Structures are given as C-alpha cells and as structure tokens.
Amino acid sequence: MEIPLDQILIQTINGIVTGLILALVASGLTLIFGIMEVVNFAHGELLMLGAYVGVVTLSLTGDFWLALISATVLIAIFGALMYLVTLRPLIGRDPLTTILATFGLSLVLQNYALWQFGAVSRKIPEPIVGHFNLFHLDYPWYRVAVALLSAAIIGGFWLFLKRGTWGIWIRATTQDRVMAQAMGIPVPWVLAGVFAIGSGMAAASGVLFAPFGGVDSTMGLNWILRAFIVVVVGGMGSLAGSVLAAILISLLEAYASLWVSPAQAVIVSFVVLILTLLVRPTGLFVATPK
Amino acid sequence: MSARAAMAEGGAPAQARTEPLLAVAGIHTYYGKSHILHGVSLEVGRGEVVGLLGRNGVGKSTTLKAIAGLVHPSAGEVVFEGRSIGRLASHRVARLGIGYVPEDRRIFPLLSVLENLRTGLDRHGVDKAKRSRLLDKVYSYFPILAERRNQRGGTLSGGEQQMLAIARAMTLEPKIVLLDEPTEGLMPRMVSQIAEIVGALRDEGVAVLLVEQNVPLTLAASRRVYFIEKGEVRHHAMAAELQVNDPVIHQYLGV
Numbered sequence: 437m438e439i440p441l442d443q444i445l446i447q448t449i450n451g452i453v454t455g456l457i458l459a460l461v462a463s464g465l466t467l468i469f470g471i472m473e474v475v476n477f478a479h480g481e482l483l484m485l486g487a488y489v490g491v492v493t494l495s496l497t498g499d500f501w502l503a504l505i506s507a508t509v510l511i512a513i514f515g516a517l518m519y520l521v522t523l524r525p526l527i528g529r530d531p532l533t534t535i536l537a538t539f540g541l542s543l544v545l546q547n548y549a550l551w552q553f554g555a556v557s558r559k560i561p562e563p564i565v566g567h568f569n570l571f572h573l574d575y576p577w578y579r580v581a582v583a584l585l586s587a588a589i590i591g592g593f594w595l596f597l598k599r600g601t602w603g604i605w606i607r608a609t610t611q612d613r614v615m616a617q618a619m620g621i622p623v624p625w626v627l628a629g630v631f632a633i634g635s636g637m638a639a640a641s642g643v644l645f646a647p648f649g650g651v652d653s654t655m656g657l658n659w660i661l662r663a664f665i666v667v668v669v670g671g672m673g674s675l676a677g678s679v680l681a682a683i684l685i686s687l688l689e690a691y692a693s694l695w696v697s698p699a700q701a702v703i704v705s706f707v708v709l710i711l712t713l714l715v716r717p718t719g720l721f722v723a724t725p726k
Numbered sequence: 727m728s729a730r731a732a733m734a735e736g737g738a739p740a741q742a743r744t745e746p747l748l749a750v751a752g753i754h755t756y757y758g759k760s761h762i763l764h765g766v767s768l769e770v771g772r773g774e775v776v777g778l779l780g781r782n783g784v785g786k787s788t789t790l791k792a793i794a795g796l797v798h799p800s801a802g803e804v805v806f807e808g809r810s811i812g813r814l815a816s817h818r819v820a821r822l823g824i825g826y827v828p829e830d831r832r833i834f835p836l837l838s839v840l841e842n843l844r845t846g847l848d849r850h851g852v853d854k855a856k857r858s859r860l861l862d863k864v865y866s867y868f869p870i871l872a873e874r875r876n877q878r879g880g881t882l883s884g885g886e887q888q889m890l891a892i893a894r895a896m897t898l899e900p901k902i903v904l905l906d907e908p909t910e911g912l913m914p915r916m917v918s919q920i921a922e923i924v925g926a927l928r929d930e931g932v933a934v935l936l937v938e939q940n941v942p943l944t945l946a947a948s949r950r951v952y953f954i955e956k957g958e959v960r961h962h963a964m965a966a967e968l969q970v971n972d973p974v975i976h977q978y979l980g981v
Contacts, residue, residue, distance in 0.1 A: 601848035608834050608845045615832040618794055619845040620820035620898060 439694050442571035449570070451690030453579050455683035456586035460641040461659050462666040462678040463590055464634030470673030471610045471630050473531065474523060477538040479638055479663065480656025481545035486511045486639020487651040488549060491558045500563035504643045508636040515635020516628045524627070542656070549653035557650035560643070582644045589640060590679060593633070597675070606630055610673065665705050669712045671719020680721045684708070745808075747772045747933050748824075748902055753792055753802030753812070755785075762788045764957040765802060770902060773931040775924060777938060777948035777965060780978055785957040786937040787829055790904040793935070794826040795819035807901070821849065825895030829906040829937075831887045833894065835880030839871050842879050842890055846897030864893045867923060885916035892923060902933040909940050921947055941979065942970050953978040 465479050486507040493503035522541060526533045564581050567574040597603040608616040609626045617623040642655070649655065666685060670677030685705045692701035712720055746769040755763040763785045770776045778786050791797040793804055795816035804812040811819055820826070825846075834842050843864060847857050865872035868889045874882065879890060888908055895903050905924070909917040917940065924934055924947045938944040944951060945965045953961040955978055968974065 601844070604837070604841050604844050604848060607837060607841070611834045611836055612832055614796060614816075615828065615834070616845065617816045618796060618820055618826045618828075619894065620817050620849055621845060622817050624815070 443694060444691070446570060446573060446575075447690040447694055448687065449575070450579075451687035452683060453583040454690070455686030456583045456590070457641055457645050458659070458662055458666060458686055459590060459679040459682035460586045460637055460644075462663040462670070462682050463593065463675055464637040465660075465663050466667045466670065466673055466675060466678040467606075467630055468634045469667065470675075471606065471613075472523075472527060472627055474527075474534045474538070475531075476634070477535065477660070478518070478541040478545060479538075479634070480658075480660030481542045481549075482511055482515055482635045482638040482656070483642035483659055484549060484651070484653060484656035485514070485545060485642070487560070487642035487646045487655060488553055488558070489639065490643035490646060491553075491560060491651050494560060500560070500643075503560075504640060507639045507643045511639030512632040512636030515638075516632040518635070519628050519631035523631075524624070527627075546653050546656070553653065555652070557652040558646075559650055560646035562647040578647060585644060586641070589637065593637070594675065602626075602629065662705060665709045669708055669720055671722030674719060674722050677719050677721035681719075684720075746770060747774075747807060748793065748935070749803075749805045750789070750793065751803045751805065753789075753799035753804065755788055755792055755797050755799050757788075757797075762957055763792065763799070766792075766954065766957065766959055767802075768952050768959055768962075770933050770935050772901070773928060773933055774950070775928050775934045775936060775948045777936050777944040777951035778954060779938070779941065779944060779951055779975075780954035781980060784954045786954055787906050788957075789954070790826065790828075790906050790935065790937060793819075794824060794904055796826075820898055823899065823901035825898045825900030825903040827891045827895050827903060827905050827908060829910065831884075831891040833879040833882075833887050833890050835878065837879055838876050839879060839882070839890060840875040842894050843871075843897050846894055849898075860897055860899065864896055867896070867926065868893050885912050885919075888912060888916070888920065889923075892920075896927075900932060902935060903927060904935050904937075906937045907939060908936075909938065909943060917943065941975060945970065 461479070461483060465476060468474055468476050468479075489507040489510050490503040493506045494500060497503070518541065522537050523534055526537055562576065562578040564578040566577045568577060569575070597606060605616070605621045605626050606629075608619070608621060609623055613623055641659075662685070666678055666682045669685065670679070670681030685708055688704045688708065689701045692704045748770040750766055750768050752765040752767050753763055754761065754765055766785065766789050768776070768778070778789065780786050788797060792799050792812070795811065795814050795818070799812050802812070803810055806822060806824065811822065834845065837845070843861065847860060852860070870886055871890060871893055874886065879887065882890060892903070892905070892908065908920045912920070921943050924936065927934055936944060936948060945968055948965040951963055951965050951968065952959050953974065961974060961978065963974065
C-alpha cells in the first residue's frame with residue numbers, strides 16, 4: 437500500500453505533539469522514581485485532579501492560562517502534602533508498601549473526583565482557536581502551542597536541574613541520598629520539592645490535554661499506563677531517556693495508525709516495551725551506569 | 727600540655743587540651759538487631775588530630791557515622807561545641823561544621839567536580855565572594871581538581887576521587903573532618919599527599935578524627951589515638967608514646 441508523503445508528515449507532527457505531552461507526564465514520574473525509588477501509581481490521578489482544578493478555575497475566571505497556572509501550583513502543593521503524609525513514613529521500607537500506598541491513593545482520588553464532579557466528562561475549550569493549512573488538512577494551532585509549551589516546561593525544568601542550587605541538590609540526592617544529606621543538603625525538603633515539581637508537571641499536562649479529550653475521573657489511567665511504558669523504555673529515572681522514549685513511542689503509534697486503527701496502534705507501544713525488556717531492560721536511552 | 731602532665735592530672739592519657747570540640751559519651755548503636763557499638767566514648771579538641779585504630783568490623787566507621795548523624799545512637803550522647811547532636815538529622819549536623827569523608831568516598835559520580843564541590847558551597851550564608859574564596863582555597867590544596875573541574879566525578883582516578891571527597895567536606899568550612907580510611911587502595915605518592923592534607927587541616931585549626939589501617943601514618947599525623955575493639959574503646963594513648971611495633975598495636979590490630 438502506498439502512503440502519501442503528506443500523510444507521513446502529518447503523522448510525524450501528530451506524533452511529536454502527543455509525544456511532548458506524554459513526556460511532560462512521564463518526566464514527573466521518572467523524576468520521582470529516580471530520586472526516591474517510589475513508583476507513583478497516583479501520578480495519573482494528579483494529572484486528572486489538575487485538569488479538574490483547571491475546569492473549576494476556568495468556570496470561575498474564564499481564563500485558560502490562569503487555570504493552567506493555578507492547577508500546576510495547587511496540585512504541586514497537594515503532591516508535596518501527599519508525599520509528607522503517606523510516603524515519607526514509608527521511605528526505607530519494602531518498596532511494595534509504597535506501591536500499595538500510591539495505588540490506594542489513586543483509588544481514593546479517582547472516587548473522590550467521581551463523587552465531587554460526577555461521571556459526565558467536562559470540557560475545556562481550546563484557548564487558541566485558529567487553524568492553519570497543513571497540506572489538505574486544517575491543523576489546529578492549539579496542538580502546536582501545546583507541543584511548544586510542553587517542550588518549554590521540560591526545557592525549563594532541565595535548565596533548572598542543570599544550573600541552579602536546587603538542581604544540584606536534586607541531582608546529588610538522586611545519586612546518593614545519604615551522602616547528599618551528609619553534605620548538608622536538606623534532603624527531606626528536596627524530596628518533598630521533587631514530589632511537588634513532578635505533581636505540578638502532571639497537573640499542567642492534564643490541563644493542556646483537556647481540550648483534546650475532556651476531563652473525567654478516569655482520564656489519568658490512560659496516561660499513566662503509557663507514561664509507565666515510556667519511563668521503562670527510556671530508563672527508570674532518566675529524564676532525557678523519558679523524553680526521547682515518549683517521542684519515539686508516540687511517533688511509532690502515529691505511523692502505525694496509517695495502516696491500522698488508532699486503537700490497534702497502541703499495540704506498538706507494548707511491542708516496544710516488551711522488546712526493550714528483552715534486549716535492554718535498563719532502558720534504551722541510558723548509558724550503562726558504572 | 728605534655729602527656730605525662732595529663733596522666734598526672736587524670737590518671738588517664740591526655741584528654742583534649744581544653745574544652746573538647748567533640749565529645750562522644752557511651753554511645754550504643756544497632757543495625758537491625760546486631761549491637762554494633764557498646765558504649766564508645768572519645769573526645770576531640772579544637773584543631774586536634776585524633777586517630778581511631780582497630781581491626782576491621784570493630785565499629786570505627788559506625789562511630790564516625792554516629793557523629794555525622796547517619797546512624798542515631800540508641801543510648802549515649804554526641805556533644806559538639808556543647809550541644810547535643812545525637813538526634814539531629816545529618817544535614818543539620820553537617821551545617822554545624824562537621825565534614826564527613828566516607829570510606830568508599832561516595833562522590834557524586836554524575837556531577838562534575840565543580841558541582842560536587844557546590845553541594846557544600848551552595849548553602850545559606852555563603853555569598854559569591856566567599857564562595858570563590860572557598861573554591862580557590864580548595865583548589866590551592868588540590869590543583870588537580872581545578873584542572874578537572876568540568877569532568878564528571880565518576881571519571882576521576884581513585885586518588886583524585888579521594889581528594890574530591892576531602893575537598894568536598896572542606897567546602898563546608900568544617901570545624902572537624904571525619905576521615906574514614908582515606909588512604910585505602912591509594913598509591914604511595916597519594917598516601918603522603920593525604921598525610922600532608924591532614925597536617926594542613928590541623929595547621930588551620932580544623933580538627934580531624936582519622937580512622938585508618940595505615941598505622942605509621944596514623945601515629946605520625948595524630949596527637950592521640952584511641953583503640954577500638956568489639957564496639958568499645960579499650961585503650962587510649964598519646965601517639966608520640968607509641969611505636970609502630972608497640973605491643974599495644976599488636977594487641978588491638980594484630981599486626
């Protein structure tokens with residue numbers, strides 16, 4: 437079957453756009469895993485709650501960007517509190533306890549959202565409504581804006597990690613928590629801060645994605661599953677690995693949907709996951725640590 | 727004060743010259759159910775180099791960890807500048823001026839040399855001028871680190887990593903440095919460099935609590951030495967009174 441070049445290009449752009457949103461979700465997850473070896477099963481619910489905070493703020497103020505910022509900030513604070521109350525007491529115990537705790541949290545948060553906001557999906561309208569002509573297709577500017585914004589948030593965060601004092605604290609704590617603390621780094625604050633940042637990033641992606649798919653209590657599940665695949669394929673704890681893996685997997689899914697239905701295209705990411713686990717279980721984009 | 731005078735005063739070998747900087751009093755620690763320290767007591771004076779000798783696994787490293795706040799003693803006290811620090815989190819202990827250089831160096835392998843040093847420099851109360859002054863000082867002690875400032879810590883040689891670990895502790899402007907087997911696995915040239923650094927710290931008024939297997943180096947660098955056996959201090963002497971082949975050394979180290 438002949439695939440026209442313009443379709444391939446459109447799918448490339450689609451893949452990169454989805455990949456960048458997915459990267460935003462996955463970077464929070466991989467960051468939290470990297471620094472405290474906690475697999476946060478409630479990460480998707482933070483995304484969902486962020487989207488709801490966005491819905492509420494938008495209905496109160498009518499300002500999408502304000503909704504984005506307030507969701508990010510509020511859920512960051514919520515994430516830090518969640519860490520302090522449920523995870524901090526479990527640090528250093530069997531990893532299974534943190535898995536159960538975060539899984540339990542995700543159920544509580546999902547049902548809270550269902551109880552509070554109901555089962556009907558809420559809508560957030562696109563804040564940027566224009567389209568541009570991509571070959572024969574009207575392509576929404578908002579999709580491009582989301583990709584750029586996601587890239588900007590990830591890039592900003594990368595600079596933050598690379599340059600600032602907090603960045604050095606976070607990286608040092610990720611590499612050796614005990615020694616970081618012995619050097620005077622306030623590790624308990626760093627851990628809470630990382631949880632806040634990861635949660636805020638999830639909330640931002642929830643609001644940014646809401647105009648495409650709507651907001652409901654289970655929207656986190658779909659994202660978290662894909663984000664987990666991305667984190668494993670990219671290498672647990674590696675930020676750059678997660679970003680690359682998110683784009684790779686989204687591109688492959690986008691290309692696959694040229695031949696099969698998008699629902700079947702999801703299979704591609706599982707195939708990549710299985711192949712990664714077979715061939716390079718530490719992740720595709722991780723240099724073998726010494 | 728001479729050793730003899732001290733003996734006359736207290737009947738035991740000289741304690742720290744004046745009010746001790748650090749006093750460890752009867753600390754007990756456990757790892758899970760195994761009882762590691764059975765009441766270790768020792769003192770270090772301001773600017774004093776004190777050696778801690780003993781066989782492997784007798785609790786020397788654990789003593790240092792307990793002082794650094796990495797292990798909390800279940801009984802006994804750690805007093806630093808008159809303040810009890812046994813229950814403090816290790817980052818607070820570090821900020822009081824206790825630099826810890828662990829046995830396996832534990833530099834941050836993926837951070838550059840400069841970033842490793844910044845873990846101690848980027849703290850409250852260190853402005854730009856002070857920061858560059860501290861960096862210059864550390865680089866003057868370890869010129870090789872200045873050359874490699876942008877290299878990742880993990881790519882340094884063993885000796886260079888040891889220097890980085892000591893330099894990193896020095897960025898905290900410590901009043902005492904806890905050195906755990908700094909010469910282990912190093913070439914002889916590096917060993918004498920480590921000995922020089924210990925001397926330089928002492929000359930600056932920084933106290934050192936030195937855990938070492940290298941007996942000649944410990945006796946040469948220290949003013950006093952403690953001997954640990956089975957999680958207890960069993961003997962205590964002025965370093966100048968001991969010979970490398972002293973029966974005491976045989977008894978506690980089996981060398």
